[in-house]
Amino acid sequence: MITTSFIYVTALLVIAAMLKVLENTTRWRLFEYLPAIVSLYFVVMLCSTFGVWEKTEEINNAYKMLRNNLLPAMIFLMLLDADLRQIKQLGGRMLLAFFIAAVSIGIAFVVAFALFQSYLQPEAWKTLAALSGSWMGGTGNMVAVQLALDVPDASMGYTLLIDSIDYAMWVMFLLALVPHAKRFNRWVKADSQILEKIGANIELEDEQRPVNVGGLLILLASALLMSALAQSAALNLPTSSYFTPTAWTVLIVTLAGVIGALTPLGKIAGASQLSMLMLYLIIALIASRANFAELTQAPIYIILGLVILAIHALIMVLMAKWLKLDLFTCGVASLANIGGVASAPILAASYSKALIPVGVLMAMLGYIIGTGGGLLVGKMLSFIAS
Template identity: 60%
Template sequence: MIENGFTYLALLMMIGSAIVYSEKKSQHKLFEYLPSIVIIYFVVMLFSTFGLWQKSESVTATYKTVKSNLLPAMIFLMLLSADMREIFKLGKKMLLTFFLASVSIAIGFIGTFTLFHTYFEPNSWKAFAALSGSWMGGTANMVAIQGALDLPDSAMGYTLLIDSIDYAIWVMILLALVPFAKKFNLWSKADTSVIDEVGERLALKEDEKKPIDFASLFFLLGSALFVSALAQYGASFLPTTPFLTTTTWIVIIATLAGTLFAMTPLAKISGGSELANIMLYLIVALIASRANFAELTEAPLYILAGFVIITIHVSIMILFAKLFKLDLFSLGVASLANIGGVASAPILASAYSKALIPIGVLMAMTGYIVGTFGGLMVGKVLEIIGQ
């Protein structure tokens, strides 16, 4: 049983690096269907279930400190390889897809509650309303709706249970689907020329970069950590609302910094993507370390309801993908920007292309704006159904 924070962190790093090294050296077919990031998530969650580490004060402090400090640094480094002038060419389509995802999630909640509400306690609609706020925005929206609807803290346990388990599995599925993007796009007849063009242009820019060297890596690492520190310091002075929490401000500042510096000579320094990926894989391992397969035996009806919501959401998205010729990247990032928020949408976007990370961040930010209002609207409908 690991109780020391540094040992816990070192083990996560070792697990992640060993899996990535195996993918690179073995070239096993398993990695064609399950990317290393998915396997890391599964393996770490499995160890968490077996209780390899304890949520001691040291481990919890390490988790919070490393995750909160690395997230803005990772976003900054990843955005250095993105040119917003190219990204804006995708903006309209992505935003429309985002709102399609929001509406389909709302329909999923309404349809699921209509089917299952007689099996839940009378005021269960409040828990689902709070969850809908989270799945159309983020945790801040969930808390805002909890206060607005006077949802007891004890009832929030069900909401958090669905949010953690169903969301975790959905992230794994979306990441595992990345290799099948081309086949899906052929089926939906999606035009990915704009996305492909951006990727090709960025590939050419990558070719122009100089080889990675020690000085470059050191300077980029120092810059990223310094931006992370400044973002957190600056965010502490900014006003907060249910929509704009301190964490949201930190992400916004890091995003703006990365976007601005992407147009400076700093973006031409090699090694940013590699450092960002190390941080990314560690963050994913940290997230998985707080999950637990044993929780699948608790409140099975609530967990099932969460999967039904996602199934309805996915069915509607696939239907509109065929009708409007949408690509898998747009659908996946729009879905995760709603359900996962700002911490996970960029992760999925990066699995497709580092150039598309800003879209994931911006779409997740949109979720913070619409999540509370959307959740309250869904809650009103659920209340009517539950009467």
């Protein structure tokens, strides 16, 4: 059993490296459905379940330190390749998809609660209302709804379990769908030429810029410095249950990355490679805290969460077919609500690095509507419960 932070991080990197090598060197059809980055989540989660590492204080501290510091650095690096002029071509369909996703999540909570009410505790509607705030915005919104409805912390256990387990499954599912984007877009008759053009332009620019050690050092130093400065500044800015220090940090590095892309820093090759390395480590870190054994602790609540996601997915697919929305638009709109700023940019990056700002901006919208949406869902759930 691993008990030290250095071996813990090394193990995560070894697993990531082995999966990526297998994906690049073999022709296993598995990787067509579960790309290395998705397989990484599953394999690391499996290792966590079998207790390959112990959650010692040293490992817990390493997890928090790396996740909290690398996420802003990764977003900054990814945004250095962003071209806002290309993003403008996406138009208002992204906003439309975001609000469709938010409304469908609200509907899904109401329908699922009506189906499962007899199996739940009497006050379960309050904790589910708090969860709906999180799945329309973020953790800050969940806390705000919890406070507004006077939900005790002790009652939030099952809600947090749904938020972690079902959310993890949803992220893995959306990442696994990325290779099938063209097939989905053909089925809904979506025009994906703009997305493909943006992705092709970014890849062409990367090929034309050679990577060198000096440039990598500059980029790495800049990203880590920006992460440190953003987190320091966030602690000194006004916060609330709506806008947390994490939200400030993401906003600051987003602005810094967009501005940096317009400077000579944005011309240095290697930002995409460094950001992808960080992405693999962040995915592994998140998966290392999950545990398949937790699925047996509250099966009704886990199933309830899956039903909510299934209803949400069904509505999104129907709307995509009607409005001819591509898979990227639907996926990022969904994860911007359910996952927020920590995961929407990751999914966006799996399509094209140029689309990172779209994921960030859509996730930030969630903070605006999350609390109001959660309270509205809570009102409807209370009506059903009474």
